[in-house]
Amino acid sequence: MNKKLLFFVLFCMMFSVVFAQQTKTDTSQIVVPTKIGYEGDAAIEDTTSTLVIATDQQANIAYNDGVQFYEQNQFDASIQSFTQALQLNPELIKAFYGRGTSYIQKKDYQKAIEDLTKYSVEFKDDANVVYLMGFCAYYLKQNDIAIEAFNKAISMGYEDVNMHYFMGVMKFDESKYEEAIPHFNNAIQLDPNHFFSYNDRGSANRMLEKYDDAIADYNKAIEINNETALLYNNLGSAKRLKKDYEGAIKDYDKALSIDPEYHFAINNKAIALYEAGEYEAAIEIFRDVLKLKRDYAYAYNNIGLCYYKLKDYESSIEAFSTAISMNPEYAYAYIHRGSAKEMLRNMDGACSDWEKAKELGLEVAKEYCSVCIEY
Amino acid sequence: MKNQYIIIVIVSVILSFAFFNAKAQMPVEINKKEFKQGKNGYKEAMSYVKNGDLFYAKGHPGAYRMALTEYLKAYEYNQHYPELNYKIGACYLYSTEKEKAIDFLEKAYKSKPGVADDIYYLLGWANQLSYKFDDAIDFLKKHENQQPQDKQKKKSDDAATYDVAKRIKECKIGKELVANPIRVFIDNLGPVINSKYPDYGPVITTDESLIIFTSRREGSTDGAIDPSDLLHYEDLYIAYNNDKKGWSESINMRSLNTEGHDASVGLSPDGQILYTYKGVPDGTIFESKLDGDNWSKPKEMNKNINTKFHETSASISYDSKQLYFVSDREKDEFGNKSYGGKDIYVCEKLDNGKWGPARNIGEPINTKYDEEGVFMHPDGITMYFCSKQEGSMGGYDIFYSENNGAGNWSEPVNIGYPVNTPDDDVFFVVAGNARYAYYSSARDGGYGLQDIYRITFLGPEKLIVVGSEDVLIASSTATIQQKVEQEIVEVKKVRLTIMKGTVTDALSEAPIEASIEITDNEKNELITTLNSNSKTGKYLVSLPSGKNYGIAVKADDYLFYSENIDIPEATAYQEVTKDVVLSKVGIGSKIVLKNIFFDYGKETLRETSHAELERLVTLLNSYPNMTIEIGGHTDSHGGLQFNTQLSEARAKSVVDYLVDKGISKLRLTYKGYAYLQAIATNDTDEGRQQNRRVEFKVMSIK
16 A cells, blocks of 8 residues: 555545534534534524525525535535635634634645634534544644644544654654653554554654664554555665664565555665665665665665675765755764765865855864865 | 804894793604605704704704705705704794794694694694684693693793793783784885895984984995894994985995994984994993084993993984883882883983983883883874783784873883784884884785884774665665764874974075073973984974973074964974074074063063073073164054054063063164064954064174
8 A cells, every 4th residue: 555545544434424414513503413513494484584594595505506516525616615605604703613624624724724614613512623623733733723723622522543653753843752652552552453553653762762663653554555665665674774674675575565666665674774784785775776766866865885795885975865855854864974975085175065064054074174274 | 253242132032032941852853764765864963963962052042044055955865854944943943034933833733742842832833824824823821721830841942931821811812803904005125125034123313314324234334244133233224215205325324334233223203313232241232422413432331221231222202302222120219120121221311412311111111021122202292112022912012091190100001013923022113103013023925034114004994884774664765874973083193293394594695503481481491402413403302292482492602583483282293394494693683572471462572482591591691782673563453552662662662571681771673563564464463463562682792
């Protein structure tokens, strides 16, 4: 299963939850009999003014059109219909909800959050909407707002596996790995088969250098889903970081048997060989990465490192130079090329490269540059 | 004359630090039946063996070399005889070319495991020298586990006298050091310096412009051969690398070399004082000074340094105040007992210019093992030396230790492999920048038995970061790069400034021999005085960071030249070239007094000015009829009126000081010039700094 497919699965999982929650919410509060709020005839029986009735009827018709379009995944049309409904009847608050969720489907989270906010002014106790607003904030990278919303939803009794999962992801993104783990734990508690949470908890453990815990988590994720290259790749990397190169290579190979074009696994397999000291074999595999991704600067850098270890400094400089041409901001490649030049006693060249790395913000390069004056 | 007093201390120092009086007395019992080369084969072979045995029994490196020559002739007749292979191996181990020993010893052992009582020990040693540390440890342990009575038999053997447990430790350390080599280039200085004979004992100026070393090449004084080892007597050689474009051809220092052994053991950082070693009468250090391009006749150093014991290497501190040297004396002049074998001692220079009583520098540098080859770096902090102490990977290793300023030395640190080897590594000298060092080694690929090499220290391995990324979050396509520990590995930096240049006459541009006084302005103390070379006018001073230096260059009939160099503590190594031009004392001649300091915005003289003012007093006393003007100058900050008042007040402060010191008022005038005679731009800090000055101008000399 490739990454896009995996993402799609997650997205569907989440929205199936959204719809289910919405059905529950509509039934209890907005008196909408179906899905996200189809407006039935009963809703217009209490109107008194003919003009108002006519306008409200038109608004309700537009609203119902919006719902239908939504159900048909025609989100541009649903947005248009909900907008029309609101123009006809600005007090038809549920149309904000309909349009907001349509915007979510369009990934226009800013507009979604605006509509959901208007909806929530009237329906303050709708925990589902609070959750959706948190979801939008998450995608807008407004982590503080997202976490506040999720926590509010939880305090309102709302429970959702994805909400806990995203809270974990946000902590992970902020490099707060210790704090991420309890959220993944909560997600797993709600859904013991949530392999995303196992994977991500494994990744948090990996970043905390708790490689055994990471390996256990990745293995659990694979136990649930053994058709995902990413999971095997991550398992391999955890083993590689634990210096179990043989085990790592086996896992990378499994990842590649699922997705032969998963270039991360190819690159990582070569790194495992490099770290095991098999530089020549590693070079061959790095070249395989380049067959898939011709401009992959990392692979050129890594080939350069292999040649460096083999003391073939000319070839290493050539590879580092190619990496730099692919990514002129690749500060480490400058450091490496400088080191190779140093070994060839080209100190002017070495110092020039270290200077460039320093300019690119590598603190460590300052120390290297400091001795250049002595050559 | 190649006299009988020349004992082979130098030889033993240089060539055979690992000589332990091994005297395996076992005869080579060659079986006649095994000789197939004609009737006379056995007889001839036995003749060589007997000759060899005679030398072998003498038990010193030269004798082992001669024994080896004989044994190798016998070897031509029978290459499989265990006892002969054993003795050839032993000869190699106890003399030079130690790396050749292992093949012979292994051959002997394989064909006859009990070939000799100490075969395990020698195999252990030979394996150690071949970097086969695990095998070495196995053999050494076997030796240890031999029956006590066997060990008893070898009381006089190296195997008994050398600490086998220590050698096992060396092997363990060797494994560690070899697994974690330091990053260096080790370059042979090439045939302009090295010969096919042993070349060793390099000493250098701190800027690497000059090297002096010892060689046993052809062309030595009288061309005589030392009968003890069949090599030419040691002579001193010199070569130059003035423009850093490569070494000149090395030249025999005829004026210093004698018929006996003459070895280089130390050189002052500026290359003006050379310390040499002679085996006579008891291992003695000599001093020779450079005057123009002539080295003075080597003079035996005083009795505080030379004793009836052996004194070998020497190194003078950057400020010429201490002399560090090596001696195997029993105790120092303060009653401190030797730690064992050779120790490092220090003498302080007395007010009368002579070296005072020697003091053992103590632990942790000196140990019960031998210490040798002392070299005090001109940074004033770091001492390099070689030692067989704990932490060595075999024989002498090079260590360094740092002085904390209060006289305490840090725990010595092994400088590491591949500079150090399981064999002896000695006489290590380091350039001012500490990036380069010189030593002699018998490593493969040289021109002779021992060559001089230049080491370039590359520092720790630079950061290596593999390009690795993973998608760690399952719900995201974002990749995360492998965490990189950007550990900043500090490259060891020398905090030292080398100031060098030439001193010349302002008019004729002729070189001048001038005295150069270096003062610590903060402490108002004279640090040292040295001279520029009388022929070239060249000088070199070492200025460790962390001081405000006042430098005064003085010569008879000249106005002195004054320079101020403030070198903050954190200043890394730098070389500053400062050519000094001296003006003869004459009407109108003037100097800038760069070491006169005032409180900010005031005319109050700071104490740090006193050394400079005292020089002025001395000059005026030398020329009692000289009248002078003291001129005050400012930068352009502030108005003219303020600066005129300030500069005049400051000039007056100087005059007041001079009057206070007894100089007649009648000889002194002063004037404030404000910023009207700027000598540099007022647009930069540096320019303004130059403009803020006090000048001294000669108005008349009757």
